[in-house]
Amino acid sequence: SYELTQPPSVSVSPGQTARITCSGDALPKQYAYWYQQKPGQAPVLVIYKDSERPSGIPERFSGSSSGTTVTLTISGVQAEDEADYYCQSADSSGPVFGGGTKLTVL
Amino acid sequence: QVTLKESGPVLVKPTETLTLTCTVSGFSLSNARMGVSWIRQPPGKALEWLAHIFSNDEKSYSTSLKSRLTISKDTSKSQVVLTMTNMDPVDTATYYCARIWSEVTGTTLSNWFDPWGQGTLVTVSS
Numbered sequence: 001s002y003e004l005t006q007p008p009s010v011s012v013s014p015g016q017t018a019r020i021t022c023s024g025d026a027l028p029k030q031y032a033y034w035y036q037q038k039p040g041q042a043p044v045l046v047i048y049k050d051s052e053r054p055s056g057i058p059e060r061f062s063g064s065s066s067g068t069t070v071t072l073t074i075s076g077v078q079a080e081d082e083a084d085y086y087c088q089s090a091d092s093s094g095p096v097f098g099g100g101t102k103l104t105v106l
Numbered sequence: 107q108v109t110l111k112e113s114g115p116v117l118v119k120p121t122e123t124l125t126l127t128c129t130v131s132g133f134s135l136s137n138a139r140m141g142v143s144w145i146r147q148p149p150g151k152a153l154e155w156l157a158h159i160f161s162n163d164e165k166s167y168s169t170s171l172k173s174r175l176t177i178s179k180d181t182s183k184s185q186v187v188l189t190m191t192n193m194d195p196v197d198t199a200t201y202y203c204a205r206i207w208s209e210v211t212g213t214t215l216s217n218w219f220d221p222w223g224q225g226t227l228v229t230v231s232s
Contacts (some may be wrong), residue, residue, distance in 0.1 A: 001169070033213075033218040035153075042202055042222040043153065054220065060149055088218065093169045095143070095206075095217050097153040 002026060002091035004098035011104045018074040020101045022087030025068055032070040034063060036081075037100075043059040047072060055073065077104050108132035110142070110203050110223035117229050118193050124228060128186040128203030132187075135181045136161045142186040143206040143219060144177065146199040158206045158217070159186060193230045200225040 007042040012018040022032060032050050035043035043056055048064035049072060060075045074081055082105040087098040114126035128142055135142065143158035157167045157177040167175050176189045186203065204219035 029214060031214070031216045031218075035219075042225050043219075044222070045220040046219065048218050048220070049216065088153075089217070090217055094158075094166050095155040095219075097145075097155065099152045 001093070004087050004102045006085075006087060006098040008086060008099070009102045009104065011079050011106055012074075013106045014079060016077055018077050018081070018103055019071055020072045020074075020085050020087075020103065022042075022071070022089075022098050023069045024089055024096075024098075026091055027065065027068050027070055027089060030089045030091075032063070032065065034061075034072045035086045035088065036083045037086065038083045038094055046085075065093050074103075077105055081105060108205065108221055110205065110221065112203050112223045112226040114201075114226055114228065116227060117231065119232050120194055120230060121227060122193050123154070124188075124190045124193050124197070126188045126190075126201055126226065126228075128188075130184045130203075130205070133205065134161075135179050135184060135186070135193075138162075139208055141206045141208065143181070143204050143217075144186075144188045145202045145204060145219065145222075146197075147202070147225075148196075148199040151187060151199075156190075156201075157188060160206075160208065195230045198228065198230045200227045 034047040038045040050065040051063040062073045086100045141160035144156040159177045174191045179186045204222040205226045
C-alpha cells in the first residue's frame with residue numbers, strides 16, 4: 001500500500017523556522033495537504049494543494065513541493081504552533097495520511 | 107458555519123457491529139463537489155481514512171477494511187452513517203467525520219478534508 005513518510009518529531013525555538021517534510025512516490029502527480037492537530041482536538045486543514053492556505057490560517061504557514069517530497073514551513077514559530085502535523089495525499093485506492101510529526105516549541 | 111458532529115456508542119463489545127452517525131449543518135449532502143468521510147485515530151497513533159460518500163451516492167472504502175464497512179447517507183436528515191462489523195479491541199479509536207472535497211485537475215483526482223467533527227472515542231472491550 002502507498003505510504004507517506006514523515007519524521008516523528010521536529011523541535012524548534014520560538015521565532016525560528018520549522019520545516020516538516022513528507023515523502024511519497026506519488027507526490028509528483030498528486031497534491032499534498034497538511035493538517036494541524038493539537039492535543040484533544042480534531043485536525044485542522046492548514047495547507048491544501050501543496051501550497052494554498054485556507055482562510056483564517058496565519059501567513060507564517062506555507063507549503064512547497066519538490067519531486068517526491070513536500071514541505072510544510074512555519075516561519076516565526078510561536079508556542080501555539082506546538083502540535084502534531086499530518087500530511088495527506090492519495091493513491092488509486094483513496095486518501096492516505098502520513099504517520100504524523102510532533103512539533104515541539106522549545 | 108459548517109459543522110459536523112459524530113454520535114454513537116462509546117463502548118462496544120468484541121464481535122459486535124458499530125454504528126456511527128455524522129450529522130452535518132451549514133452545507134448540503136446534495137452538493138456535487140462535497141461529501142462526507144470517516145477517519146479514525148487510535149490513541150497516540152496516526153490518522154486512518156476509512157470511507158467516504160458523495161452526493162451522487164458514490165462510495166469508496168479503505169482497501170484493508172472494505173469487507174467490514176458500509177457507508178450510507180440520508181440527505182433529508184443531513185446524516186451520514188458508518189457501520190463497522192466484527193469489532194475488535196484494535197478498533198479502539200477516536201472516529202471523526204469530515205467534509206471531503208473533490209476536484210479533478212487534468213487526469214488527477216484530489217480529495218481533502220475540511221472541516222472535521224470533534225470526534226467520538228469508541229472503546230472495544232468485553
